[in-house]
Amino acid sequence: MSTLSSPPVTASRRPTPLDAMRARAEEARFGFWIFLMSDLVIFSLLFATYAIMWGNRADGPGPEDLFQLKSAAIQTGCLLLSSFTFGLVTLNAQRQLSVARTMIWLVVTLALGAGFLGFEISDFIDMVQLEASISASGFLSSFYALVGTHGLHVTVGCLWILIMLLQLGRFGLTPPVISRIMRLGLFWHFLDIIWIGIFSIVYLIGLAK
16 A cells, blocks of 8 residues: 655745845835825825915915916926936946946936026025015915925935935945935936926916916
């Protein structure tokens, strides 16, 4: 009488340091997506507030008196171009092509982000000089809250780029650095999408009415 022998017991594969690193990267990416979704909720509320407060001008200036379409178009061009240059950053980082080229495209992206902020701050200064400060009306309060919050995010993105430049210079294209660049890329493209909404709703529709 034959007996069935049980299969040999094999020890399960122990996770390697690389597996642990990948797991941490996935957890960080998942957490970052949750952060972006919460940020999207904040901007949705700011867009809704702006739409509600649009007509509350307290006999003060409106979009036709304050907004400069040329400046807004230049800001849009800066952000769209910076999204393209960050795409090149991502390509270089993912394929580990060159630390130097990754840093160069990051510097170009940083310059475009700084250019965007320069035009935005200049617009804010011009508006304040026209007595269109944040407290002048409900319309202006909601405008500064929406556009200013986006500008604050771009400022954080620029500081993040500076930190990544320092990390690239010190550590090179290591897996943790690449993972951080990927998250920065998500953040930067997210800001680009939000700005397209601001440019369309605040500037184009505001000046068309």
